[in-house]
Amino acid sequence: MQNIKDTYQRITDTIVEQLEAGTKPWIRPWRGNVRSSLTPRRATGEAYRGINVLMLWVSGQMFGYEENTWMTYRQAQDLGAQVRKGEKGTLVVKYGTFTPKEREDDEDRSIPYLKGYTVFNVEQIENLPDRFISPAEELPAAPVHHIETVETFVKNTGASVNYGGTKACYRPNCDDILMPDRDRFDSEVHLYSTLLHEIGHWTGAKHRLDRDLSGRFGSASYAADELVAELTASFLCADLGVAHDPRDNTAAYLASWLTVLKNDKRAIITAAAKAQSAADYLHDRQLSKEDSQAA
Template identity: 45%
Template sequence: MAFDVHQAVTDKIIATMEAGEAGQWQCPWHRTGGGLPRNAKTGRPYRGINTLSLWVGAQASGYADDRWATYKQWAELRAQVRKGERSTLVVFFKEYEAAEGDDRRRFVARASYAFNAAQVEGAPEAGEPMPASEWTIPEVFDAFVQRTGARVTHGGDAAFYQPSEDRIVMPPRHRFPTAQGYASTMAHELTHWSGAKGRLNRGLTGRFKAQAYAAEELVAELGSAFLMAEMGLEAEPHPTHASYLASWLKLLKSDPKAIFTAASGVAGYLTSLQAGMAQAA
C-alpha cells in the first residue's frame, strides 16, 4: 500500500488527542512561551499543518528548541543528527502538470522528515528563546486586532462572532482570569470572523456536512494558536475546548485531510491584513 502522508500526520494527531482522554493532557497548540517552529537553515517559520505536526513532535519528546531541519540541512550547517534519533514528519506540496487545457495549478502532498536541534550534535547556537509573556504590554495584541479592521464590541458574559451583524462580541477584559485567556479568545473569534463571505468565504458544510460545526471550531482553535505563536504569546484553551474533543476525534478519523483544511491559511490571512492596514494608514 502506498504511503499516505495525510493519514500519517492525522494518525499522529489522533494519538495525541486520545492520550488525553484518560486524564492529564495539554493540546500541543496550547504552549507556554516560545513561538512558531522554524527551519534552522532558512530561518523561516513552518506554516499550516507543519506547525501542528512539529508541535506534536516537540510535545511528545519534550523538545524546548523551536528549530528543525532535515538531515541534509543539518549536515549543510555542519551539524550531525545523532545515531538512532527518530524524525518528525513534515509535508511539502509539489506542483504537478495538469491535463492539457486545464489552467488550474495542482499540487500533491509529499513527505519530508525533520529533526529538532535537540537531536543534533554541533547545532549552531540558538538565539535567546522567547520568554513566557506576562502581558505587561497588551497593546501589542490590541494593535493587531485593530489592524484587522474587525468590528469588536464588549459586553455580557459570552464571546462569539455574530454573522448577521458581522461583529465580534467579547466580555469585558476584566472578566477573564488572564490576559492570555482574553487574547486567545479574541483570536479564536477573529478566526471565525475571517471565514465570512467577502473574506475567506469558508463554507465548510459542503465538505464536512453534519460535522461542519466541529470543523469550524477546530479551525478557530488552530487559528488562535498560530496567531498567538506568531506574536510569541502563549495560547490558552477556549472555554468550549474540552466539549469538542470527542467531535474532533470523530472528524479526524472519518477524514484524514480534515486537519490539513483546518490548519491552512487562516492565520496567514489575518497576518496579511496587518500590512494592508499599515499601508492604508
C-alpha cells in the same frame, strides 16, 4: 515517493492520538527560551506553515524541545553537524503539483501531490553553529495584562469587538465579535487566545474568506470551523509571541473534532490550510492599514 494516502493517514493518526489523550497539539505555552520563535522554522529561518506547524508542535511537546528550528539530516551534515545516534525524526510534508508528459498541453491536468520527509530539532543535533541555539533567558516574573502588539493587531483587522457579554462569540448577523468584560478572564493569555479564536471565525464571513458558518453545535460543519478558528488562534498567538490557552474548549469539543478527523483523514490538513489562509488574511490587513496611514 511515499504513498499520498499513507501520508494523510499518518498525519491524522498523530493528531487523533493527541486528542484522545486529552492534549490539543496546537496549544503552545511559553517555554524556557522566550527569544526562541514560537512558530517552527527551517534552517534557513523560513517559517513552516499549515499542517507542518502542528506536526512540529506535537513533536516539540512530546519530547520537551525548547528550540523551534528544524532541519533535515542532510542539512545538518552540510553545516558540519550530526544528528545524534538513536534520535527519532519528525514527519513534515511538501505540497506541490506536477503535470504528466502526456497532459502537458492541458492546463487543467496538473496533479497535486503531498510528499512526506523527516526533519530533526536542533536539540537533536550535535556541533551546530551557535546561531541555531537561543541563549537561556528567564521568563518575566509578573504577567502582562495588556499586550499592545496584540491590541494593535486586533484593531488593524477592522473587526468590531464589543466587551460586556456573557460569552465569547462571533455573530454573523451583526458581523461583530462579542466578548465578556476583560476582568472576567483569568489572564491576558486566556483573553487573547479567546479573542483571536473569535477573529478566526470572523474571517469566515461570506464577504471575507467565505467558509461555511451555518452549522450548529454538534454538526460536522460547526466542528470543522471551530477547529479552523482554534488553529487560526494558535498560529496568530505564535506569530505575535503570546501563549495560547483557550481553556473553554471542553471534552465535547474534543469529541466533535475526533469525529470529524476519524471520518475524514484529510480534515486536519484542510483545517490547517484554512487556518493558515485566515491568519495570512489578517496579517495582510495589517499591511493595508499601515499603507493607508502612510498615505
